[in-house]
Amino acid sequence: LKHVARAASAKLPSGASASSAPPPAARARAEMPKRPRADSKDVLAEQMSLDIARGALTEGKKYGVALVGLGRSGAFHLTSIKNLPELTKLQWAIDVNEERAKAIGKEYGCKHGSSLEVALADPSVDIVIIASTTDTHFPFIMKSLTAKKAVFAEKPISHEVHEVQQAVDLALQHNLPFVCGYQRRCDMNFRALKTQLDNGAIGQLKMIKSCSRDNPVPPIEYLRTSGGIFQDMLIHDFDMQEWLSGGQMPESVLSVGHCYNPEIEKMKDLDIVAVLVKYSSGLVTMIDTCRDAAYGYDQRVEAFGSAGMLTAKNETTSHVELATVDGHLMPPAKWSFPERYNHAYMVELSEFVAMVRAGVNSEAHKLEQKEMMRHPRVVKTAWASELSWKLGRQVRLDEDLDALQRQADEAAKKS
Numbered sequence: 255l256k257h258v259a260r261a262a263s264a265k266l267p268s269g270a271s272a273s274s275a276p277p278p279a280a281r282a283r284a285e286m287p288k289r290p291r292a293d294s295k296d297v298l299a300e301q302m303s304l305d306i307a308r309g310a311l312t313e314g315k316k317y318g319v320a321l322v323g324l325g326r327s328g329a330f331h332l333t334s335i336k337n338l339p340e341l342t343k344l345q346w347a348i349d350v351n352e353e354r355a356k357a358i359g360k361e362y363g364c365k366h367g368s369s370l371e372v373a374l375a376d377p378s379v380d381i382v383i384i385a386s387t388t389d390t391h392f393p394f395i396m397k398s399l400t401a402k403k404a405v406f407a408e409k410p411i412s413h414e415v416h417e418v419q420q421a422v423d424l425a426l427q428h429n430l431p432f433v434c435g436y437q438r439r440c441d442m443n444f445r446a447l448k449t450q451l452d453n454g455a456i457g458q459l460k461m462i463k464s465c466s467r468d469n470p471v472p473p474i475e476y477l478r479t480s481g482g483i484f485q486d487m488l489i490h491d492f493d494m495q496e497w498l499s500g501g502q503m504p505e506s507v508l509s510v511g512h513c514y515n516p517e518i519e520k521m522k523d524l525d526i527v528a529v530l531v532k533y534s535s536g537l538v539t540m541i542d543t544c545r546d547a548a549y550g551y552d553q554r555v556e557a558f559g560s561a562g563m564l565t566a567k568n569e570t571t572s573h574v575e576l577a578t579v580d581g582h583l584m585p586p587a588k589w590s591f592p593e594r595y596n597h598a599y600m601v602e603l604s605e606f607v608a609m610v611r612a613g614v615n616s617e618a619h620k621l622e623q624k625e626m627m628r629h630p631r632v633v634k635t636a637w638a639s640e641l642s643w644k645l646g647r648q649v650r651l652d653e654d655l656d657a658l659q660r661q662a663d664e665a666a667k668k669s
Contacts (some may be wrong), residue, residue, distance in 0.1 A: 263371060264286075292633040293612075293618055294617075295605040295608050295621070298605070299605040301608075302604070306341075306359075310375075310650075315341075316343045317607060318343055318345040318377070318379045318380050318381070319335055319344050319345060319346075319380070319381045319383060320348060320373040320376070320379045320381070320383070320384065321344060321347055321383045322386050322394055323408075324354050324381065324385075326476075326592070327385035328349070329592075329597070330599040331385055331599070332362075333596075334603035335615075338417075338603065339605060341607050341611070342607060346367070346376065346379060347365075347371055348367055348369070348436060349360050349656070350370065350386075351368075352366075355368060371397070374397060374403065380403065380610070381403065381607075382398040382403045384406070384407040384408060385408050387476075388410065388480055388481055388485075389481075391410065392414075395407050395623045396420070396421060396424060396444050399428060402430065404432070404610050405430065405431070405434050405437065406603065406606045407432075407433070408434075409434050409489060410434070410485060412513065413485045413636075413637075414633075415633050415637065418633050419630045422626050422627065422630065425573045425623075426623060429614050431606070431609055431610050431614070431619060431622070432626060433606050433622060435602050437595045437598040438490055438494055438553070438598070439493070439494075440602050440605070441597075442598075444494070444555060447498075447557065447564050450564055451557055451564060455562065455564065456562040457561030458559055458560040458561075459557060460537065460559055461537070461539065461540075461558040462495055462498055462499065462539040462540070462557050462558040463536075464491045464540070464541050464542075465496060465539065465543075466487060466543040466553055467546070467547035467551070467552035468543075468545050468546060468591070469547045469548075469552070469589065470589075470590060471546045472545070482524075482528045482640065483511070483525065483543065483545065484509075484637075484640035484643075486610050487545070488541060488542050488543055488636055488639060489636045492635045493632050494640070495541075496628050498555070499533065499537060499539075501628065502533050502537060503631055503651065504533055504635050504638075505534045505652075506649060507642050507648070507651070508648040508649075509527060509639045509642040510528050511524040512524060512526050513526070514526065515545065515546075519585070525544060525546070527543050528541065529541040529642075531639075542543070547587075550586055550587030550588055550590075551568075551589060551591055551593070551594050552568050552587060552589050552611065569587065569588050569594055570585040570588065571585045571587070634655070635651065638650075638651055641658045641662055644665070645662055
């Protein structure tokens with residue numbers, strides 16, 4: 255310790271002491287932190303929650319909701335709607351399984367059916383939440399926006415970049431609230447990391463590493479329509495990298511992968527993938543993802559910069575550690591994504607409702623319109639990453655991806 259103290263003191267200006275010169279990271283922490291904009295949807299949602307708790311809501315309107323898709327994602331949104339009784343009311347429960355829709359309709363006292371068109375014609379519907387199978391998202395989004403409804407959709411909008419752009423363009427054309435949900439952005443740990451990153455706590459951002467390991471393996475029925483591991487799982491990581499990097503567009507991607515699960519292999523999909531992404535700024539990002547992890551759901555992010563490192567560790571069932579003569583016993587990881595992101599799903603809907611309440615002339619709405627411009631870029635990155643694996647080489651984002659897709663398809667036919 256004496257050697258360390260002498261070495262530190264030797265680097266200080268004349269007359270300064272080690273205690274009087276905090277390191278760069280400490281100086282960053284000491285600076286006034288950047289708070290979210292007072293007109294952003296997250297701040298509006300916080301104020302809305304306070305008003306609800308105080309009984310101080312200034313309006314009595316309840317927003318009518320049509321929920322499309324009553325499966326595992328739909329269940330989250332049902333809970334979120336139930337937790338916002340002052341501002342939302344489920345008007346329609348829609349699912350291809352009519353018995354399921356009927357049961358939800360009875361439980362929530364709402365109308366039910368298997369057709370979105372009937373719900374869109376109902377003037378009591380202000381908001382459409384789309385949580386149906388992945389392959390139905392784009393047509394349902396387009397129909398809902400055409401009907402001039404506010405739309406919250408589970409990701410992805412589509413696997414096709416041009417369709418994603420069409421949806422964004424339509425929302426902008428009609429000046430409608432439109433959010434595609436990437437729930438990690440609403441996770442308190444990742445938000446805390448983002449805040450410190452934006453505050454300059456680690457200086458210039460040089461590297462991002464993310465780990466995304468699902469558990470348990472999703473149902474095979476779900477995987478068949480999911481779009482594959484790149485568009486279903488890795489797209490979350492690409493969105494996180496877009497967010498943490500401040501909207502930087504990747505320059506190139508390199509992907510490798512394998513499939514251990516024979517059922518998934520039959521779909522010509524992978525269950526384990528690693529991706530290396532390069533940016534023109536010099537930023538490098540890495541992702542490792544897997545469809546299962548024996549120890550539980552695993553989501554971690556590390557950001558490395560010129561002045562230090564930020565780490566968001568995996569969520570465990572508690573923060574209690576037992577230490578005995580036998581060693582240290584840590585609590586297990588949360589088992590699956592319903593446990594891990596239960597709170598984030600509620601935050602998502604709360605913030606969406608807060609933005610809808612604020613109106614289309616609000617700064618929150620305008621900020622979200624800028625945010626939605628990222629969606630084509632994120633889907634394009636996922637597409638390029640998949641092509642990298644299929645072609646066995648690095649893919650630049652400025653290449654003709656349609657031509658590369660044709661090349662990959664031809665190679666697949668010959669194999």
